Every structure is written in C-alpha cells, then in structure tokens.
Amino acid sequence: MSATTATVGGGIARKVGSLHRERRWALVTAYISLVFSAIIMLAPPFYMLITSLKTSAEIADQKGNPWIVRNPTLMNYWELMTDKLFQGFFINSVIVTVIVVVLTMVISVLAAFALARMRFFGSQVLATGVFLTYLVPDTLLFIPLYQIVGGLGLLNSIWGLVLVYPTLTVPFCTWIMIGYFASIPKELDEAALIDGANWMQMLTKIFIPVALPGIIAATIFAFTVSWAAFVYPTAFVTTPDQMPLTIGVVSQLVRGDTFAWGQIMAGALLAALPPVIVYAFLMDYYIAGLTAGATKG
Amino acid sequence: MAADGTLAAGAPRTAGHGRATTLERFARRRSTIAFMMTLPLILVVAGLVAYPAGYGMYLSTLNRRMTENIGFGNFEILFDSDTFWNVAWQSCIFAITAVVLKALIGFWLAHMLHDIPAKGQRKWRGMLLIPWVIPPALSTLGWWWMFDPSYGSINWLFSVVGGPQIPWLGEPWWARASIIIVNVWYGAPFFMIMYLAALKSVPDQLYEAAAIDGATGLQRLRYVTLPMMANIISITVLFSLIVTFANYDIVRVLTNGGPRDLTHVFASYAFQVGILSGNIPRGAAVSLFMFPILAICAFFVLRGVTRRNKEQM
Numbered sequence: 001m002s003a004t005t006a007t008v009g010g011g012i013a014r015k016v017g018s019l020h021r022e023r024r025w026a027l028v029t030a031y032i033s034l035v036f037s038a039i040i041m042l043a044p045p046f047y048m049l050i051t052s053l054k055t056s057a058e059i060a061d062q063k064g065n066p067w068i069v070r071n072p073t074l075m076n077y078w079e080l081m082t083d084k085l086f087q088g089f090f091i092n093s094v095i096v097t098v099i100v101v102v103l104t105m106v107i108s109v110l111a112a113f114a115l116a117r118m119r120f121f122g123s124q125v126l127a128t129g130v131f132l133t134y135l136v137p138d139t140l141l142f143i144p145l146y147q148i149v150g151g152l153g154l155l156n157s158i159w160g161l162v163l164v165y166p167t168l169t170v171p172f173c174t175w176i177m178i179g180y181f182a183s184i185p186k187e188l189d190e191a192a193l194i195d196g197a198n199w200m201q202m203l204t205k206i207f208i209p210v211a212l213p214g215i216i217a218a219t220i221f222a223f224t225v226s227w228a229a230f231v232y233p234t235a236f237v238t239t240p241d242q243m244p245l246t247i248g249v250v251s252q253l254v255r256g257d258t259f260a261w262g263q264i265m266a267g268a269l270l271a272a273l274p275p276v277i278v279y280a281f282l283m284d285y286y287i288a289g290l291t292a293g294a295t296k297g
Numbered sequence: 298m299a300a301d302g303t304l305a306a307g308a309p310r311t312a313g314h315g316r317a318t319t320l321e322r323f324a325r326r327r328s329t330i331a332f333m334m335t336l337p338l339i340l341v342v343a344g345l346v347a348y349p350a351g352y353g354m355y356l357s358t359l360n361r362r363m364t365e366n367i368g369f370g371n372f373e374i375l376f377d378s379d380t381f382w383n384v385a386w387q388s389c390i391f392a393i394t395a396v397v398l399k400a401l402i403g404f405w406l407a408h409m410l411h412d413i414p415a416k417g418q419r420k421w422r423g424m425l426l427i428p429w430v431i432p433p434a435l436s437t438l439g440w441w442w443m444f445d446p447s448y449g450s451i452n453w454l455f456s457v458v459g460g461p462q463i464p465w466l467g468e469p470w471w472a473r474a475s476i477i478i479v480n481v482w483y484g485a486p487f488f489m490i491m492y493l494a495a496l497k498s499v500p501d502q503l504y505e506a507a508a509i510d511g512a513t514g515l516q517r518l519r520y521v522t523l524p525m526m527a528n529i530i531s532i533t534v535l536f537s538l539i540v541t542f543a544n545y546d547i548v549r550v551l552t553n554g555g556p557r558d559l560t561h562v563f564a565s566y567a568f569q570v571g572i573l574s575g576n577i578p579r580g581a582a583v584s585l586f587m588f589p590i591l592a593i594c595a596f597f598v599l600r601g602v603t604r605r606n607k608e609q610m
Binding site (some may be wrong): 027029030033034041044107113123129132139145224246251290291 | 327341346348352425434435453471572581
C-alpha cells in the first residue's frame with residue numbers, strides 16, 4: 001500500500017543503472033501521450049469557447065484560422081443571460097435538480113442504512129435489485145414512462161421530470177451508500193446501542209457524519225446526473241417554458257436554417273458550467289463516487 | 298453483496314410477522330423500522346422501474362391506436378423492415394467499436410498516468426476527465442459544429458496539413474465514425490479513471506517479484522497487471538457496453554439518425570417511432586429489443602461485482 005507513494009511512477013525500474021534509460025523512455029512516452037491526449041480532450045470545449053466569443057460576422061467569414069478569435073466579444077453571453085427563455089431554462093434546471101438531489105439523498109441514505117445494518121426479510125434481494133435497477137438505462141423505459149407521466153397529466157411540466165429523475169439517481173446513490181455504511185466498524189453501532197441510542201440517532205449521530213465523504217460523492221453524482229439528463233426531458237417536455245437547460249439549448253437555440261453558432265456555443269458552455277465548477281472544486285469526491293460503483297458496495 | 302457483512306443479530310423477520318402482539322411493539326420492531334426506511338426506495342423501484350418494464354411489454358403488444366392487442370404484430374413488422382435491421386446492426390457496430398476503443402485508450406492513458414511522478418498525476422487526471430464532466434448533449438453540440446461541412450474546424454486542420462476534406466456527417470460511414478469518435482472522446486476518460494484506480498491497487502511486491510524473476514515489460518503486463526485487473530476490466534467493459542448500447546444523446550444531437558436513417562441506434566429509433574411519429578406500441582417494441590443484450594451484460598456485471606466484494610471481505 002505505502003509502496004505506491006514511495007515508488008514514484010509505478011516502481012517499474014527498480015534495478016539501478018541499466019534500467020535508467022528504459023525508465024527515462026517510459027517517462028518521455030508518458031508525457032508525449034498525455035500532452036497529445038490532453039489536446040484532443042480539451043479541443044472541443046476550447047473551440048466552443050472560441051466560437052462563443054466571436055461575432056456572427058466573424059464566424060461566417062470562411063477565410064483564416066477558425067481556432068483563433070480576432071475581435072473577442074461577450075455579446076453572445078450577454079444576449080443569452082438577458083433572454084427570458086434562457087433564464088427560464090436555467091431556473092427550471094435548478095428547481096428540478098435541487099428537488100431531485102434532496103429527494104434522492106433522503107431516499108437513498110435511509111434505504112442504504114437499513115440495507116447495510118438492519119438485516120430484514122428480503123434485504124439481500126432488495127440490495128441486488130437496487131444494483132440491477134442501476135444497470136437499467138433510461139432509454140429502455142422512456143416510452144412506458146411517457147405513457148405513465150402522460151396519464152398523470154405531467155407531460156410538459158417540470159414536475160413530471162421531478163417524478164422520473166429519481167430512477168436515474170436513487171439506485172446508484174443507494175448502492176454506493178450501502179458500501180460506505182457497510183465499511184463503518186460495527187463497534188461504533190454497539191457503543192451507540194449501549195449508550196441507549198435508537199436507530200434514528202445512530203443514523204444521524206454516527207453514520208451520516210462518518211460516511212460524509214460518501215454522502216458528498218453521492219450528492220455530486222445525483223447533481224451531475226439530474227443536470228445532464230437528456231432523454232426524459234426530450235421525451236416529456238415540448239413547451240419551451242418548461243424545458244431544463246440541456247434540451248432547451250439543443251432544441252431552442254438550434255432553429256431554422258441559419259444557426260447562431262456563437263450563441264449556441266455560449267449557451268452550451270453556460271449550461272455545462274455548474275457541473276464543471278462542482279468538479280473543479282470537489283474533484284476527489286467526484287472521482288471517489290465514480291470509482292465507488294465497482295470498487296465499493 | 299454488501300449486505301452480507303451486516304450485523305446478524307436476530308433472525309430475519311418479516312415485517313408483518315408481529316401482528317399478534319400489540320401494535321406498539323410491532324412499530325418498535327427493527328424489521329418494521331427497516332421496512333419503513335426502505336419503503337421510499339421500494340416505491341421508486343417498483344413504481345418507476347418494475348411497473349414501467351411490465352407496462353412496456355404490454356404496450357408493445359398493442360396496435361397503433363392502442364385499442365387492440367395484436368400479440369407479436371409489432372415485432373413481426375419490425376423484423377420485416379430493412380430500417381430496423383439497419384438499426385440493429387448500427388447499434389451493435391457502434392457499441393462494440395466504441396467500447397473497445399474506449400477500453401484500449403483508457404487502459405493506455407491509465408498506464409501513462411501511472412508512469413509519471415505522483416505529484417503531477419492529479420493535474421493531468423483532472424484535465425483528462427473534463428470530457429466526462431460536461432453533459433454529453435452539450436459537448437456533442439460542440440462536436441457538431443466542429444464537423445460542420447463548410448465552417449468545420451477539423452476539416453480546416455486537415456486542409457492545413459494537406460489532408461482530405463471529409464464529409465463528416467453527410468456520408469453514412471463517416472457519420473457512423475463521427476458518432477463513435479464523439480462517444481470515445483466522452484467515455485475514454487471514465488475507463489482511464491477506473492483503470493488507474495485498479496492499477497494503484499496492484500501490490501508493488503508483485504512487480505518486485507516479477508523484476509527479480511527477470512520479467513520484461515510485456516511479461517509484467519501479461520502476468521501481473523492483467524490478471525490483477527481482470528475483474529475491474531470486465532466490469533467496466535460490460536457496464537460501458539450497456540450504457541453505450543443504449544446511448545441516445547450523441548446520435549440525437551449529431552445526426553438525428555441521418556443520413557437516410559442509417560445512423561439510428563435502438564434508442565434514437567425508438568424515440569423516432571414512439572414519440573415523434575406517435576406509434577407508442579411500436580416504439581416500446583423497438584426499445585424492448587435492447588433488453589436481452591442488456592440483461593446478459595447486467596448478469597455478468599453483477600457476478601463480477603459480487604465476486605469482487607467477496608475477495609475484499
């Protein structure tokens with residue numbers, strides 16, 4: 001375990017001298033690959049940024065390098081931010097995401113606690129079922145859900161989205177919370193039981209504080225997934241004033257034959273900003289949540 | 298399963314078992330509390346996953362106006378249509394090619410990251426994961442613009458180095474390739490992160506032992522790294538196969554199925570038939586075709602994860 005930090009670079013070349021050159025080559029190859037792939041990975045967002053800073057005239061001008069901007073302008077951003085429709089998309093996304101994240105965390109923390117610590121009839125089956133539900137993609141069930149949401153009169157409404165988004169978030173969050181809770185030593189529960197704590201106190205006083213990193217990771221996951229959800233809003237919402245950002249930008253900014261590319265790119269970047277900001281500040285939790293699905297639980 | 302290692306005090310009891318005693322005691326029962334805590338989860342799973350799944354199967358047996366049960370009529374019509382077979386082929390080609398490329402690129406990048414000094418890894422990892430963080434529907438808009446026939450920046454780069462001008466989204470095979478490129482760009486960082494985590498968990502002593510035995514780089518990969526990572530590789534590949542096979546966003550934004558419906562995958566075709574053309578039962582039938590392959594993948598993912606948990610216990 002500690003060796004991973006001690007042997008910088010994977011501990012491949014331990015033998016002195018003769019392997020020194022092999023080691024240096026490995027390092028050079030590594031850096032070349034990383035620089036090359038970083039350029040490719042970052043090119044699309046970079047190009048989106050460049051385009052969003054251009055005027056329509058500059059975009060239409062086919063001469064010269066499209067990868068640089070000559071007369072940068074914030075007009076595209078300004079027009080979007082003062083646009084009532086775009087503001088509406090943003091507000092819809094925020095409302096749906098906040099409610100879904102709160103619902104998800106309440107549902108999954110309660111359920112994960114019960115499944116990880118209070119063995120009861122069917123708990124095994126339920127835990128497996130939760131994991132299988134996580135593997136059901138949204139595109140498999142969106143047509144029956146369309147009928148169900150329609151039957152409830154919630155098509156073209158953000159409340160229909162609030163109803164169905166938990167199918168995307170709850171299974172995975174429950175699953176990783178089971179993993180985090182199961183890794184808490186049993187001595188802690190026993191100590192709490194001896195002190196006369198009931199189950200609810202045990203959850204709020206011990207499990208939630210101790211498993212806080214897991215809770216943060218699950219919250220980030222729920223946030224990113226609800227923010228980026230695309231299939232459900234595309235299917236269930238066709239009136240612009242009820243659209244969240246993803247489908248709003250894709251369907252409303254892209255219209256007609258003349259595309260306002262600068263504005264489309266500005267809209268896409270603004271819409272992508274919240275998850276990117278969360279990622280930038282909470283990268284370690286983000287990655288912990290990402291890898292937890294297979295390594296914990 | 299994680300629940301394996303739970304506190305095993307007291308035999309499992311059913312929630313309704315204690316009705317003979319007073320209601321109060323029943324309510325204080327551990328199994329009752331546990332059931333109440335999992336109730337919201339059960340409602341979500343039963344009401345929004347299990348019920349729609351059953352309902353979807355029922356829907357697929359109805360006629361277009363949903364007035365009459367026509368058995369396997371929808372499936373028969375689909376089997377007779379060329380478009381449907383194109384969709385099936387395209388889904389398989391797309392998912393398999395994209396997953397293989399993602400896995401290879403992810404594996405390579407994870408190794409490269411693992412090779413550089415530890416203090417630089419965080420920065421590189423942070424940069425390389427950006428494609429995964431941007432909602433795919435939005436980043437695909439950027440790709441769409443880069444593939445644009447007259448203003449496309451990729452073709453501009455090709456023209457600078459004297460390469461050919463490629464009709465990215467206009468010609469079927471190039472359109473298929475474009476969809477795969479975008480999907481690989483989006484998904485490879487995920488593989489990289491998973492494999493990097495797996496690489497870091499391989500004990501260093503194994504490499505030391507291999508070095509003492511005089512193993513070459515390739516032998517180390519073949520006899521130490523791959524066996525140690527086999528489980529996580531299979532979980533990640535199968536999981537990605539499910540997600541990629543059911544992908545919708547990229548196809549919808551990039552080509553919307555065109556040219557001539559040749560780049561539709563199951564999800565986008567189901568959307569086209571079910572929602573846009575209003576033939577809900579046939580749309581449901583199309584998306585049900587995803588079920589068998591997803592079920593097979595899910596079975597093996599579950600087995601892999603269970604096995605992994607047992608090893609760690």
